[in-house]
Amino acid sequence: EAQVTQNPRYLITVTGKKLTVTCSQNMNHEYMSWYRQDPGLGLRQIYYSMNVEVTDKGDVPEGYKVSRKEKRNFPLILESPSPNQTSLYFCASSSAGYRSYEQYFGPGTRLTVT
Amino acid sequence: DAKTTQPPSMDCAEGRAANLPCNHSTISGNEYVYWYRQIHSQGPQYIIHGLKNNETNEMASLIITEDRKSSTLILPHATLRDTAVYYCIVAPVSNDYKLSFGAGTTVTVRA
Numbered sequence: 001e002a003q004v005t006q007n008p009r010y011l012i013t014v015t016g017k018k019l020t021v022t023c024s025q026n027m028n029h030e031y032m033s034w035y036r037q038d039p040g041l042g043l044r045q046i047y048y049s050m051n052v053e054v055t056d057k058g059d060v061p062e063g064y065k066v067s068r069k070e071k072r073n074f075p076l077i078l079e080s081p082s083p084n085q086t087s088l089y090f091c092a093s094s095s096a097g098y099r100s101y102e103q104y105f106g107p108g109t110r111l112t113v114t
Numbered sequence: 115d116a117k118t119t120q121p122p123s124m125d126c127a128e129g130r131a132a133n134l135p136c137n138h139s140t141i142s143g144n145e146y147v148y149w150y151r152q153i154h155s156q157g158p159q160y161i162i163h164g165l166k167n168n169e170t171n172e173m174a175s176l177i178i179t180e181d182r183k184s185s186t187l188i189l190p191h192a193t194l195r196d197t198a199v200y201y202c203i204v205a206p207v208s209n210d211y212k213l214s215f216g217a218g219t220t221v222t223v224r225a
Contacts, residue, residue: 004157031211033211033212042215042216042217043158043213043215045212045213048211048212050211058212059212088155090157090158092157092158092213094211100211101146101148101163101203101205101211101213102160102163103158103160103211103213104160105157105158105159106157107156107157108155108156108157110155
């Protein structure tokens, strides 16, 4: 089954404790991205990757890091989480070219930073 | 990117067609119209997209006006599981593949 998986699905952590949210897709997609969703602000892109070793900032990259060492994985790293990073996070992937905007989203990771 | 305008909410009776409007009067010639939906706190789900011709798939139909300034997503036989926020997105063919989600339309299907 074609899917994007995220782990963990729920996470409660404390300020400053480094964490990683994993994202994996099984569709051999070139493009992957991370979004966060907050009430009243909608979905906003954090980082994206066009292919292995190619990443770029989205609209709200501050406080986040990403890496793309393998095509299937695109982890989101919060090196020193703060309460304003409490949010619902989604990973997405798509193939390149014409179908690039037909993105598959993961189930979401709900992060709470206290 | 072109801005879209959608009604904030609408109700639909189960089994009836749901017609979701979207205004995108500033759309450019190379911009597609995409529709996604998000069922409560789940990941958004791609529905359909089009450039200027009407499109249909197993989920919905997309009607784009001839001047491309507006479009309508049609769910032909709405079910309770279609209750969701529906997003109309206009996106150019570009290198960043970013989807700019607005507020969308909250569709409630009632039994």
